[in-house]
Amino acid sequence: MTTQSLDALSVFVTVAREGNFTRAAAHLGVSPSAVSQTMRGLEERLGVRLLTRTTRSVTRTEAGEKLLREIAPLLDEIDAHLSAVADLRDRPAGIVRITADEYAARYVLWPRLLPLLDKYPEITVELVTDYGLTDIAAERCDAGVRLGGILAADMVAVPIVKQVRMVTLASPKYLARYSAPATPNDLTGHRCINLRLPTHGGLYAWEFERNGEESRVRVDGPLIMNSVIQILDACLAGVGLVQIPDGLAQPHLDSGELQEVLTDWSEPFPGYYLYYPSRRQQTAAFRVVLDALRDGAPL
DSSP states (O other): OOHHHHHHHHHHHHHHHHTOHHHHHHHHTSOHHHHHHHHHHHHHHHTSOOEEEOSSOEEEOHHHHHHHHHHHHHHHHHHHHHHHHHHHHHSOOEEEEEEEOHHIIIIIIHHHHHHHHHHOTTEEEEEEEOSSOOOTTTTTOSEEEEEGGGOOTTEEEEESSSEEOEEEEEOHHHHHHSOOOSSGGGGGGSOBEEEBOTTTOOBOOEEEEETTEEEEEOOOOSEEESOHHHHHHHHHTTSOBEEEEHHHHHHHHHHTSOEEESGGGOOOEEOEEEEEETTSOOOHHHHHHHHHHSTTOOO
């Protein structure tokens, strides 16, 4: 069926329902002569009269009655499907794929994504845990979440968390056996729990700063893990010292399960940003996720 035939059938249904060419033309937004011409063309193609015209009204012939009965529900169904598709253009829907490190995914993104997923059931968010600076295009990701200092120049960066502190912690059990370190260099004599970065396989170097003085220390100890959550559990068990983000540590500091050491060497630095390619077209679903994650958005 051609588009012209479908349009003609739609005109026929409108005329048949209105019973008047003038009212049908007003409903369709065209002239009465255009409606009349369309109906003559449809009847000529079908080889049968569909309408009986008088000076006062338009009535359906037997063929017209049959066509209306069979075709009108189909056209209504088509209109309903088209309306549903049009709604999707305005209602956010689809998959948004984000890469983030383990801490950011669990403690930064998840609290903000949870209410969004309830509000927009047509949106699917895929979180890819990755400690490296992922090539978004190559990995088919829409965005990445990383600390502010390591963003590529061709990316748009939207702040999620303004500042982060990496805090060095120990359990009271550990500190009862070993004296607390006074400087970062003292860590070389302590049992420390290392993080092996899952993406690149290297060990994380602990970073410190005080009054502009920076220090990076390669620590050693009885455990190497590739998850900050596992490392936290080991620290709570008294195995050794750890360095983790302050947001992950705070509940355990408040409860007294852990104590911070080298506090004056732990200065805040630029926090997490969501970054995405500047030239990528944003979908409605991506804009909703972006608004939910940006710094200051309500939880």
